Amino acid sequence: MSGLFSAVWPHLSILPVLLPAFTGMALLLLGDAPSGHGQARLKWARRLSLSSVALGLWIAVSLMGEASTGALQVYRLGEWPAPFGIVLVVDRLSALMLVLTQLVALPVLWYASGGWDTHGRYFHAIFHFQLMGLCGAFVTGDIFNLFVFFEILLIASYVLMVHGQGKGRFQAGVHYVVLNLLASALFLIGVSLLYAVTGTLNLADLALRVTQLSGMEAVMARSAALILLVVFGFKAALLPLSLWLPGTYAAATAPVAALFAIMTKVGVYAILRVHGVIFGDAAGEVARVAEPWLLPLAMGTSVLGALGALASRTLPRLVAWLTVASVGTILAALGLFTPAAWSAAFYYLVHSTLVVAGLFLLVELVAAQRGDVAEALAPASPVAQPVLLGLMLLLAAASVAGLPPLPGFLGKVMLLKAAWSTPMQSWVWTVVLGVGFLSLLALARAGSLLFWNVRPDLPAASSGASPRLVIPTLILCLMGVVMSIFAAPLQRYTDATATQLLDRQGYARAVLGVDPATGEVPVSVRPYRMPEPAAQTNPSREAQP
Template sequence: MTVHLAILPILIPLVGGLLMLLPPFAGVERYQYRRVAALCLMLAQIACSIILILMVVQNGAIMYAVGDWQPPFGIILYADQLSAMLVALTSFLGLGVTLYSFAGSDREGKYFHPLVQFQLLGIYGAFLTNDLFNLFVFFEVLLIASYTLLIHGGGKQKTAANVHYVILNLVGSSLFLFALGTLYGITGTLNIADMSLRVAQLSESNQLIAQAGGSLLLIVFGLKAAMLPLHFWLPRTYAAASAPVAALFAIMTKVGVYCIFRVYTVIFGDQAGDLANMIQPWVWPLAILTVIAGTVGALASPNLRTLAANLVIVSVGTLLIAFALRTPEATAAGFLYLIHSTLVTAALFLIADMLGQQRGKALDYFVVARKIKQQALFGVLFVVAAMAVAGLPPFSGFLAKLVILQSVTGVEQKIWVWSVILISSLITIIALSRAGTTLFWRSTPSRDNSETPGVSKWQICATFLLLGASPLLALFGASIIEYTNNAAAQLHDIPYLIEVMNLEENAQ
């Protein structure tokens, strides 16, 4: 079984999702069966991801050739410490989303749990593949599932947001194919490791074509990651989605960021000759502007869901800053921040939904409404989430931002990075303070909230699961930082990747 470990995160949701479309799971009245199956599948994926992490830590990266077709010709999966970490993060997030949906949102459509599995399938595949064309395939899998999940439950607002989301991603998929055709035409391969060898050997004229293809990929990944100026779709889309779907989508932008880290470190990294670090002059200002745009959007947000969506944009900009520094230390700091921001923003979407359930027609909008019934519980959840996402001690946000700031070396870089991150954190605190003040203190005392139903135990359990990761990340910070340092060093070690792929031997 360990021989096929790298492909198990893909096979489990694929087979499980297909089985849930068949009897005895099919049918509206069979939702209990689907819940049991979904929970078992998520626990299996978490167990598989933990074993995968242990394997890559003990034995090094795993190269899996599907059908035993060796690189660069076969379908290659590559599990290193980075991809294994992201698979584990996704499965943990998927468990929280699945538990939250048990409160009743999964009954709004009988295909919710199969679609979640297909969404996870695409995300796992994107993290594990070592081939750009297969990356495109897995992108399409996760996007098709996300189209249906976004509109899950129906409604005019979801439909309008979904139309824009689908059109933008269809454009992005077309550009992705153009980029792949361009790069394949001049390198003769789409294997990421093999392409890293061939890019440095291109003639001057072909280098210009490769630069055009690489720039198209940046547009595609920037659209997936919601990098400015391609971020405008995210707040409306995430705010329109149901709470568990929005929480699951917190990992979607990280797929685009991961692709930027992987492709522009391995293919267009320091070993790429004249094309080395070709996108860095563009990423630097775009990363800073993305943080600024997300921060301003958070301050101007009319409700908690939109605020959380804009905080996702802030996290994307912060991760791109870590990438733009182009050092293993900054990359490792970015990986720690990626784990933190994904879980905390996902928890914030769930908190916004539960608050909306208790405030009647006002939902989670920052307006005067009836008093929240379970005010102490939600007050604690909101304060913990706010402190974590703003980067205040003793939570993981403080540790993650601290290691990013410590990874900055140059004086000019320190001025820009420290100023942007610290000012953004301050404004985030102001925005969250304003939100908390309105939601919890500005209420109409004359309105009776005794008839307001309490939230489900599943919702509380899922929120505590995701939010509880923040103090644990800080508590075990030394071990996690050591892991992310090793993952970053492995990502930047291109000769090691070539050795694992046996490319030099296969070329002979």
């Protein structure tokens, strides 16, 4: 066993991608299980699916343990050296996102195995292909493969979006597919422009080469960066590209919407990698190209999300707008372009993803016990489990609003402290505190309607939710409490993550290799220059003797 472990360990960085890919293919070969003796196949599919995600969580935690030492784990496919070959890179940020993905996926899949997976075909296989795209986006070392993994996770999300069918889901799904196809086309245009001026798409190589751009090359690079900001802003639901999200997430089934809570963070991750690192402080003429846009739009996104939550008339739409508000808060922290603000962004990102995923599951449990009123924010009959569901909603609401001692409070305190000495201090403080207050009002209004303003004349719910649905929802809600208990080590980790991201030379040495003679990045990665146009000759003017 130790020999097998030793053989697998060097390849651990690629397993977060290969494991869900092979699991998805195995589930397709296992076949669908609509009825009859196929129920045995369904049980095996659930066991295989859950076991794979549990193993993926162990792999992610192992990678995070290695990354916490400061080591960058670089996996070169085919032993081709970067920037010529494909590389996967696991640093502190990648490892954190892998662990977060699996922490969301495991309880969500457990919840879906309570019956939602039978509402459509091949749910488990598509779920794992989505995980493959998510994990691949977090570990890829070049921007083109970021596009590839984007497309993998989006194709899977198209199928999951309409899982369970229904007119509303198909309408929202069509809009979702069309908008994402347009964003993908823009992604390719931005990548093409970036390659035209740098000659590379490797993230480490790009971070070095953009520092030497000037003149028209710098103009083209800035154009490419702004196009990519539009693409990533759409994926992350940044204003004004966020209006698609509430309707889409509200129309999806509860486990799918809960998994989508991590999908918006891929856009946030891409903005940080491209605009925070490649086009960051040390990028020369193209440094901080997104700075004039990112912070104002992020604060507007947060305010819009809070106002949308207040105006919501259904529970899923309320949580969807809270997703938008949380993304705005994270991007506002990134827009400050300081290590302290980035650390706050990472901490708040973990908290908000877990809380939002838990809320999507929780609101379905509540809606299922409200009779014909269901998910509408209107008086209905008393729910069958008022104490359990009420306490879970109270815990989630307190965390979303940022009340102590829950992690939402610490994340916002870290952000407010990071903004203290910046020119945007008053704006950031006003928006963060105001959005927290509005979010608390929205959730308090929903809670009063759900648990206090009931109609005794209507028949009460006959039974509560199954433990197979309650337990995974409760696990997601309690993860915030666990974050509070381990707040200090997690904050130290996010601080170290922000510092590591700013070490461009260290990242380049790990990915591109080191010249043994000088200890520096080799000459083969020197800045690329576009070839000068050939001199035009006039045939009518011959050299005179």
